[in-house]
Amino acid sequence: MQIVIDENMPLVEQLFAPFGQIRRLPGRTMSAEQIADADILLVRSVTRVDAGLLAENRRLRFVGTATIGTDHIDQSLLAERGIAFASAPGCNRISVGEYVVSALLILAERYQLSLAGMTIGIIGAGNTGSAVAERAAALGMHVCLCDPFKAQQGDGRDYVDYEVALGCDVVSFHVPLTHDGLAPTWHLLDAQRIAALHPEQILINACRGDVWDNAALLSRQQGAAPLRLVMDVWEHEPELMSALIPHTELATPHIAGYSLEGKLRGSYMLYEAWCQLSGQPVTVPFSALLPPAPLSAVSLGTSCADAQLKALVHLVYDVRRDDARFRRFYTDAASFDWMRKHYLERREWSSLAVTGPDLALLQRLGFNVVTP
Ligand SMILES: NC(=O)c1ccc[n+]([C@@H]2O[C@H](COP(=O)([O-])OP(=O)(O)OC[C@H]3O[C@@H](n4cnc5c(N)ncnc54)[C@H](O)[C@@H]3O)[C@@H](O)[C@H]2O)c1
Numbered sequence: 001m002q003i004v005i006d007e008n009m010p011l012v013e014q015l016f017a018p019f020g021q022i023r024r025l026p027g028r029t030m031s032a033e034q035i036a037d038a039d040i041l042l043v044r045s046v047t048r049v050d051a052g053l054l055a056e057n058r059r060l061r062f063v064g065t066a067t068i069g070t071d072h073i074d075q076s077l078l079a080e081r082g083i084a085f086a087s088a089p090g091c092n093r094i095s096v097g098e099y100v101v102s103a104l105l106i107l108a109e110r111y112q113l114s115l116a117g118m119t120i121g122i123i124g125a126g127n128t129g130s131a132v133a134e135r136a137a138a139l140g141m142h143v144c145l146c147d148p149f150k151a152q153q154g155d156g157r158d159y160v161d162y163e164v165a166l167g168c169d170v171v172s173f174h175v176p177l178t179h180d181g182l183a184p185t186w187h188l189l190d191a192q193r194i195a196a197l198h199p200e201q202i203l204i205n206a207c208r209g210d211v212w213d214n215a216a217l218l219s220r221q222q223g224a225a226p227l228r229l230v231m232d233v234w235e236h237e238p239e240l241m242s243a244l245i246p247h248t249e250l251a252t253p254h255i256a257g258y259s260l261e262g263k264l265r266g267s268y269m270l271y272e273a274w275c276q277l278s279g280q281p282v283t284v285p286f287s288a289l290l291p292p293a294p295l296s297a298v299s300l301g302t303s304c305a306d307a308q309l310k311a312l313v314h315l316v317y318d319v320r321r322d323d324a325r326f327r328r329f330y331t332d333a334a335s336f337d338w339m340r341k342h343y344l345e346r347r348e349w350s351s352l353a354v355t356g357p358d359l360a361l362l363q364r365l366g367f368n369v370v371t372p
Pocket residue numbers: 068069070089090092093096123124125126127128129130146147148149150174175176177183184185188206207208232233254255256257258
């Protein structure tokens with residue numbers, strides 16, 4: 001079998017080599033001709049899998065995207081052609097949650113804010129939104145979930161309307177990019193709502209760039225009352241509106257989900273899906289794939305006060321690392337993709353074993369708390 005895979009997908013040789021011949025291609029420029037003979041096609045968010053890409057292929061059996069987002073996949077086309085599909089729901093939810101907490105800790109220090117007691121509106125209460133909610137609640141924030149679909153289904157959690165969530169001290173967006181249906185998310189944060197926000201609010205976008213009207217944001221930021229923006233995703237990536245970058249508090253090149261664990265889980269979930277589809281046993285355990293973390297253990301002599309918590313969080317991952325790199329190296333679309341392809345290794349908090357007294361908060365946040 002011919003297996004075509006995005007060049008940025010980790011682990012695929014260990015996982016898919018037993019099934020056929022692997023050919024890696026740059027995801028953003030994959031063409032119909034290049035994938036004409038593929039039996040399996042594994043992509044990431046930068047490859048649009050549509051009629052154009054599949055125009056010369058008559059043998060495809062399985063398409064997988066090692067991502068949570070699926071807005072780049074024409075799923076109805078795959079269904080029409082009887083091509084099996086899998087994505088990687090929740091694969092990097094923890095990575096996104098940790099990205100948002102790192103950003104909040106940094107802005108709290110920058111503006112002398114106390115996160116405890118502040119309100120956070122979370123737009124989209126699925127895997128990533130819930131990961132943020134869990135961590136924000138652990139830090140004492142008052143969480144307001146906005147998700148009309150989950151509110152309608154009922155899951156025991158309380159929900160607020162969008163306009164209420166937009167009034168919170170922090171508003172973090174975690175919705176899929178949708179253009180139709182009951183509550184489409186394209187430009188969900190539109191010019192009218194951007195104008196109504198107050199300058200002390202912190203807005204975070206770690207879902208899809210097109211959920212925010214970036215042109216309207218730029219004109220707001222160029223005015224007398226700019227907002228406090230944390231932007232990981234940008235409208236029209238990788239051709240983003242670079243004039244926005246200097247007007248943000250933190251700016252990164254679509255890496256909120258790029259922990260090593262998150263990326264490996266994405267590939268692994270497609271391996272599991274293919275094994276299930278093809279009736280073959282899963283022979284490689286996920287635990288065998290994770291390398292040891294560069295820093296694996298820390299012992300705290302005293303209980304974990306705010307300062308220690310911040311130090312521990314940023315010992316494992318500090319979003320300022322990626323912000324500085326982005327501001328220094330971003331010049332054009334190619335540099336955007338280059339920074340993502342050559343992303344520096346980043347581990348999740350669970351990779352750090354912490355011992356010491358009174359570590360309940362660290363445990364709630366996902367650190368590997370080891371009782372002595
Ligand atoms: N920046 C990154 O690296 C990164 C990482 C992971 C996911 N993402 C993006 O974030 C999106 C969400 O990820 P997830 O794992 O939480 O997905 P999910 O499917 O688990 O949750 C999305 C939630 O959004 C809700 N929703 C849909 N439309 C809404 C609306 N108009 N208003 C409020 N809520 C709405 C849905 O009901 C669902 O509960 C993904 O689709 C992807 O595009 C980005």
